Amino acid sequence: MPRTEEQYEQIREERKQQIRDVALEIIAEEGFANTSIAKIAKRANISKGLMYNYFTSKEELMMSIMVEGFNKLTEAFDPDRDGVLTHDEMHFFIDTTFDVLKSNIRFWRMYFMVLLQPDVTKLIEPYIMKTLEPFLQTAYQYFASNGYENPDVEVRFFAALLDGVGLHFVMDAEGFPLEGVKEKLHRMLD
Amino acid sequence: MPRTEEQYEQIREERKQQIRDVALEIIAEEGFANTSIAKIAKRANISKGLMYNYFTSKEELMMSIMVEGFNKLTEAFDPDRDGVLTHDEMHFFIDTTFDVLKSNIRFWRMYFMVLLQPDVTKLIEPYIMKTLEPFLQTAYQYFASNGYENPDVEVRFFAALLDGVGLHFVMDAEGFPLEGVKEKLHRMLD
Amino acid sequence: MPRTEEQYEQIREERKQQIRDVALEIIAEEGFANTSIAKIAKRANISKGLMYNYFTSKEELMMSIMVEGFNKLTEAFDPDRDGVLTHDEMHFFIDTTFDVLKSNIRFWRMYFMVLLQPDVTKLIEPYIMKTLEPFLQTAYQYFASNGYENPDVEVRFFAALLDGVGLHFVMDAEGFPLEGVKEKLHRMLD
Amino acid sequence: MPRTEEQYEQIREERKQQIRDVALEIIAEEGFANTSIAKIAKRANISKGLMYNYFTSKEELMMSIMVEGFNKLTEAFDPDRDGVLTHDEMHFFIDTTFDVLKSNIRFWRMYFMVLLQPDVTKLIEPYIMKTLEPFLQTAYQYFASNGYENPDVEVRFFAALLDGVGLHFVMDAEGFPLEGVKEKLHRMLD
DNA sequence: CATGAATGAGTGTTCATTCAT
């Protein structure tokens, strides 16, 4: 009995995920520049040729990995997706974001490092911009409706702050006083 | 008759700076990994070989560029170098830092992009750490003597904040509400 | 459907031998230092990259060539490998060695020329020393048990003599009076 | 008062010798392939450009060094240059040759190593052949007039023997039983 | 679907040689 189309599709998806996982692992260990297709294929126990059956190029593989990470990171923002950010949702977002980061520091350090490389940035910037747009809108509404004088300034300030803190945390998770900093963040929003 | 020693020195210095400038430009555009010596030489209109007359390796070239920028950026911190940060010096530092950034946005965007690439980070991290150490000490004293409860948290929070803001500003100087954000920063320190 | 493992293995072995042959030829003509991977690849009608599919480095290629030749040359020494050299075995060794040399003068001229280049010597000296050690022991026993006064001197003298004769023969096989010289060698051992 | 032409010539010759000495020193230390003109010039305290004032190319410099060594090695053969080798002159030649080798092992090891590299061999072979020819004639006469049956075989045998011994001695001067071997050589000629 | 041999353009680096000064 031949497999159904869905079964094939599922097998394909599992393989792709396996390749993504392995690739990310190696990139985290050895850096993007030192991660060759050959290494990924070897560690994933498949042939180089087969790699190209699943991803049309190294670039596409990267895209795929980065998009996956980006989505995980924004999932906690306005979780009910109603376009309105309540006070609770804001605090939830902060906590959850750091929980996500903390759950796999190695992944996220790697993620940020990769993300900040210009060639990678160039690849996924369009996707990020498109996805981020509604979130920035929502954030603006949040600050505006909470009586902040310059919601625009607040959004940018807050985004920069979160990025800076996330970056520092992820770069030096051991030494970073995460709890203290989180507390400061929460208090700033009250 | 050969040139005088000064003439040679001058030629060398000019060429080195020219190479550094071109290199930074390309690295910022295409990333460290994609910046080959060949590309740098071509854009600088010199031969590949000449590069190695001035920098012993690609690494040394990177170091040279990054250290130069890093020093410019920290010059304004505790300018009288007495190890004590007054209130005024703190405000001065913030203003001056952004002035420096603003004075050559293109350079600093490049600088940050380059700095955040893992290969580069690895290269100059030791230098940065060594240089930063006394500054962090000074900052700790500042927060401690100004009655902050957790000076440690404050230092890290402040550093992360400045990095985040600097990064965002430099990545989107046009759209970034710099004056409003600076005001917020100053007010936070009062 | 991919090739079977045996098919791949066969392709690999053939290619490796082909590369070794071509490499030895060029090295003999132009010296180790002047033999580039590019030249080898070109003459072997393969791409540079493929070289590295079969040999991990230029050094490994050299090792591979030299070890192969060295082994062929020592096969005839103490052929029953009992650690004892009879009179007959000694004479057999001399004759066989020159037979081997004579059977492919071109190869052996190349081999000696390559072997005597310092870069190459450095590479395989450890291997040679390790392999030669028991042979020298055996030769010492031979001279000692045949009543020679200074077996140590005899071993070194004989080795030097054989090397010298082999070298001269191989460098000028046409003009070298091999039979006469062999006769002298045999008579010296009686 | 300007220098006379001879004075200039003498200065030139001294410089050239100084360069040869330095070059040989470096080659002996680091091998031929790793000896660059830049290194030689630096160690000789002159500029790269000036090197080319004295030697038209690296090849010519090599030639110059090798010829010098070759001459020193053959000086002791038939010292009165009468084309006839007496018994005493033969023994003198053997002793003197090894004295010369012993006087600067490092030089001669280097010399042989360099000499045996095909590219070098190619360069000075014509010179060597031309110079060696009369010596071989003289040696033939020696063996012929001393009643050897096949003078031709004896010449080649003896030359091969001397080369082999010289090579072994120079490659492992510490371990080589020179005195014992020399004694054997002398006795073979009686 | 799966393999890995094969390619070719690319990498950082070296160095003999030239030449304006």
Place this chain on the structure above:
DNA sequence: GATGAATGAACACTCATTCAT
């Protein structure tokens, strides 16, 4: 005579990608 900046071809080696099987 003397300098060293400048060149350009060469080097060993890497790797994303293709394709016959």
